[in-house]
Amino acid sequence: MDTVFLRWAEVSARHATPVVLAFLIVLFGTLPWPLPAAVPKPAILILAAVYYWVLHRPELFRPLAVFFLGLVQDLLSGGALGLNAFVLLLVHEAVRTQRKTLANKPFFVLWGAFAVIAAGAAIVTWICGSLYYVQLLWPETVIVQYLFSVALYPAVAWCMMRVNLAILRPA
Amino acid sequence: MWRKAGPEVRAAATTRALVQRLAYGGLVVAAALLMLIGKIETVLVEEMRARVGDAVAPLLGAISRPIATVKRVGEQVDELVSLRLESERLRDDNARLLMWQALAQRYEVENRRLRDLLNLVPDPAASFVTAPVIGDTGGPFLRNLLLGAGARDGVQRLNVVMSGQGVVGRILQVGERSARVLLLTDLNSRIPVLVGGGGERAVLAGDNTDQPQLFYLTSEAEIAVGDRVVTSGLGGVFPAYLPVGVVTRVTGRTARIQPYVDGRRLTYVRVVDYRIVPPPEAGPR
Numbered sequence: 001m002d003t004v005f006l007r008w009a010e011v012s013a014r015h016a017t018p019v020v021l022a023f024l025i026v027l028f029g030t031l032p033w034p035l036p037a038a039v040p041k042p043a044i045l046i047l048a049a050v051y052y053w054v055l056h057r058p059e060l061f062r063p064l065a066v067f068f069l070g071l072v073q074d075l076l077s078g079g080a081l082g083l084n085a086f087v088l089l090l091v092h093e094a095v096r097t098q099r100k101t102l103a104n105k106p107f108f109v110l111w112g113a114f115a116v117i118a119a120g121a122a123i124v125t126w127i128c129g130s131l132y133y134v135q136l137l138w139p140e141t142v143i144v145q146y147l148f149s150v151a152l153y154p155a156v157a158w159c160m161m162r163v164n165l166a167i168l169r170p171a
Numbered sequence: 172m173w174r175k176a177g178p179e180v181r182a183a184a185t186t187r188a189l190v191q192r193l194a195y196g197g198l199v200v201a202a203a204l205l206m207l208i209g210k211i212e213t214v215l216v217e218e219m220r221a222r223v224g225d226a227v228a229p230l231l232g233a234i235s236r237p238i239a240t241v242k243r244v245g246e247q248v249d250e251l252v253s254l255r256l257e258s259e260r261l262r263d264d265n266a267r268l269l270m271w272q273a274l275a276q277r278y279e280v281e282n283r284r285l286r287d288l289l290n291l292v293p294d295p296a297a298s299f300v301t302a303p304v305i306g307d308t309g310g311p312f313l314r315n316l317l318l319g320a321g322a323r324d325g326v327q328r329l330n331v332v333m334s335g336q337g338v339v340g341r342i343l344q345v346g347e348r349s350a351r352v353l354l355l356t357d358l359n360s361r362i363p364v365l366v367g368g369g370g371e372r373a374v375l376a377g378d379n380t381d382q383p384q385l386f387y388l389t390s391e392a393e394i395a396v397g398d399r400v401v402t403s404g405l406g407g408v409f410p411a412y413l414p415v416g417v418v419t420r421v422t423g424r425t426a427r428i429q430p431y432v433d434g435r436r437l438t439y440v441r442v443v444d445y446r447i448v449p450p451p452e453a454g455p456r
Contacts, residue, residue, distance in 0.1 A: 126311075
């Protein structure tokens with residue numbers, strides 16, 4: 001009984017890792033890091049994390065988790081409630097539908113696909129933001145965020161890959 | 172041995188896929204609805220935000236402490252490197268400030284005399300709370316800070332947030348032990364200000380860039396790069412003459428300013444209650 005329970009707890013903990021990690025990115029991303037004003041907040045890395053996990057382990061990264069991650073980010077940021085949840089859900093769907101096309105492709109292709117999906121996310125964010133605030137917003141910050149998240153994708157993907165190998169597929 | 176899936180299995184798989192699609196659609200609709208609700212029911216959403224802020228405040232407060240230490244160490248290293256230059260600059264500053272001090276003392280006396288002559292009601296004394304910055308929140312469209320002090324520490328909505336050099340912003344929302352600051356640079360920030368020695372009236376409007384814009388300058392307004400911008404005290408949120416920033420660019424009847432304070436480099440701020448009586452709400456009689 002005990003071993004069954006322990007086994008169950010261990011598997012659950014392993015399976016919850018991607019979502020917990022993404023949650024930590026959102027939480028730590030809102031800390032007052034001593035970054036120059038031009039650098040966006042680290043919370044933007046959540047996009048790369050969602051892309052990575054939905055691409056590689058969609059069964060561990062369900063839309064409900066994505067929704068809640070977006071919602072937590074919205075509540076913490078003080079921005080339009082639901083905006084991040086909405087955008088991340090669209091990203092989830094975009095990645096899910098392209099999984100088969102992207103399967104077994106070299107890293108550069110995956111990176112390129114991320115650049116395309118992140119561009120879509122940036123455009124949707126900008127449109128929704130402009131509608132929400134009822135004015136044409138400066139797209140500058142969205143573009144900077146986009147460039148940073150694309151540039152940092154390899155680093156995020158590498159970290160997530162280590163986690164994927166170490167925690168989710170034990171020897 | 173595996174066999175081809177029977178009709179029941181296929182039907183179950185189809186049903187499952189359908190349920191998942193429906194659930195996904197429901198979540199997208201929920202997110203869109205939340206945006207609408209957030210736009211209409213601002214009070215409810217603000218209450219929710221304050222709760223979430225309170226919930227994460229102890230955790231963020233604890234983790235942001237080492238970051239604050241790292242920031243301080245970085246600043247100290249910078250100071251050490253530029254010690255010689257800094258001391259020279261300070262000597263110059265000191266000489267200049269002594270001159271200003273003499274002038275200020277003269278003005279103070281003169282001011283008191285004039286106030287007596289006019290029977291002016293003195294401004295109520297201000298009180299303040301020093302609060303740690305525990306979160307540099309905000310997305311692409313907003314500039315916010317999360318403070319580790321709230322209602323139980325005496326922070327109130329619309330309190331003015333200052334740092335050593337000038338205005339940081341104002342308190343937008345207060346939780347029990349956390350509060351959210353709307354920075355000068357935020358899209359929703361509008362502050363009535365005075366520009367330059369002539370005291371030209373204008374409104375300082377944030378647009379999420381680092382340099383907010385000055386609006387409603389009169390056509391004959393004479394402002395130039397380098398002019399000081401201070402609060403005007405109109406609107407009943409900020410008292411008059413708090414330093415805000417310096418004009419950096421003038422284009423026609425708008426200008427951009429560089430705030431004295433970079434909201435993203437703060438570790439502690441002062442939340443000041445100037446005990447301003449807000450003006451009566453204008454509305455239909």
